[in-house]
Amino acid sequence: MAIDLNALANPGVTGLHPYQPGKPIEELERELGINNIVKLASNENPLGLSAKAQQAIQQATSDLTRYPDANGFYLKQALAEILRCDTAQLTLGNGSNEVLEILFRTFVSPGDEVIFDAHAFIVYALLTQSSGATARAIPSLDWGHDLDAMLAAINDKTRLICIANPNNPTGTYLEPEQLSAFLQQVPEQVLVVLDEAYFEYVPAERRAASVEWLQRYPNLCITRTFSKAYGLAGLRIGYLISSAEMAGLLNRVREPFNCNSLALAAATASLVDQDYVQRSVALNQSEMARFERYFAAKGINYIASLGNFITAELQPASQIYQALLEQGVIVRPIGGYGMPNHLRISVGLPEENDRFMTALEAVLSDTQ
Structure with a gap:
């Protein structure tokens, strides 16, 4: 049959x-x-693993018969110290790709609309479609995000706006003042995810203080990864920073043990190896x-x-x-x-x- x-x-x-x-x-x-x-x-990072990450991986192999720390205690502690946030604001994932998926599973439903740039990371479109939502792909402005057009596209069905900064695959960048002015105009019931996978490559003087913005904009969340500048693409580990309330919801949806022991150890060690x-x-x-x-x-x-x-x-x-x-x-x-x-x-x-x-x-x- x-x-x-x-x-x-x-x-x-x-x-x-x-x-x-x-x-x-x-x-x-x-x-x-x-x-x-x-x-x-x-x-990918062409330099190979950092020496500290290699050492941490070697040490972690002695205990692979045990499940990993489901809450990623030590990595969250290290991240919270660097980011100057609370560990309760962090959600860990199997790459930033997974935390994006968790975000969609938590907040995007059939009938909702998701806004993103027409030349943005293709996973936004894939997650939108698999969620049963409608994609609003906004034509680019000089290969980058047209923030005014994104604001104009918001309606009662808009649930989420995805912004990659720098953008993949174009590499274009929105300056902090542009993003801040944009966030001030987004209705509070519309969530904004700022995908900062390439954050470390941006010159320090041009980086947005995006983590500090979380206090002003509870509808904002930020994703970052260890796959690029930290060279851990093969281990798949990333994280999302948000309000503690949002993280609490995301961690209800997150699969248990979604980050393996080697990835947790390597990521924690990599943060030390600046x-x-x-x-x-x-x-x-x-x-x-x-x-x-x-x-x-x-x-x-x-x-x-x-x-x-x-x-x-x-x-x-x-x-x-x-x-x-x-x-x-x-x-x-x-x-x-x-x-x-x-x-x-x-x-x-x-x-x-x-x-x-x-x-x-x-x-x-x-x-x-």
Whole structure:
């Protein structure tokens, strides 16, 4: 007897297309039989783990038969000290992606509307659809968030506004005064999530004091991650900062033991290793400047970025992406983000970036 599982599934799931991550190195090795591959597709930290994180992981392996600390006590204590907030304001997740999912599961229902930028992190659209809510994708302004248009889109059905700052995949950035003026105009019953996955890469003098804003705006919450500047993408750990009341609701929905022991130990140790973070940021700044000079010299349009990636207009993007794969260089096509004529390139080590530039020149000469 055949069962129509589509008829049984939630309506928001049947039309959903799974998130497409950057192509893994192992997959390209299998497909093309090549090695010495450079991956500049997933905005990972090219420096590898910090020494303190490695040591913490080694120590944590001795107790892996036990469940992890479900409340993440030590990580929350360390975060609260750095962020100058209360541990009751923190929600931990399997990457910031999961805390976003927890937020949607807690507050977004069928019939609600969610506002985000048309070129923002695609997970916002996926979570909106799976929640049975309606997406209001606002056209970008110079590849970034049009805050006035977002405000104009708010109505009685609006439940949540998602703002990535810096934005992925464009790297554009909203200055603190822009965000503060925006938050003052958002109705209190509309929640705003400020996705700061790339927060550490923003120059200190330009960073928003977003955690301090939580006292003024109880409808605000902030997500951050250890996957980028802290180099823990493979361990999947992130967190959300909010009012204690909001965190209490989120932690009712959060799965028990959602952060594993190795991730908790490594993240706690990484917070102490600020030298590693500073080296990561310094490398990113110097190599980002080199990318900008390279694209400018080649007459290639690019979007100025404050993340650890840069997006460039390269046509035909799909053909160039495939040709780069054959050269052993993985970048990220972003047609799914409404940008079919662009590729996103993560900032790697100098020698990895050299490989990309050499490969791109070869590809462009072949396509001309």
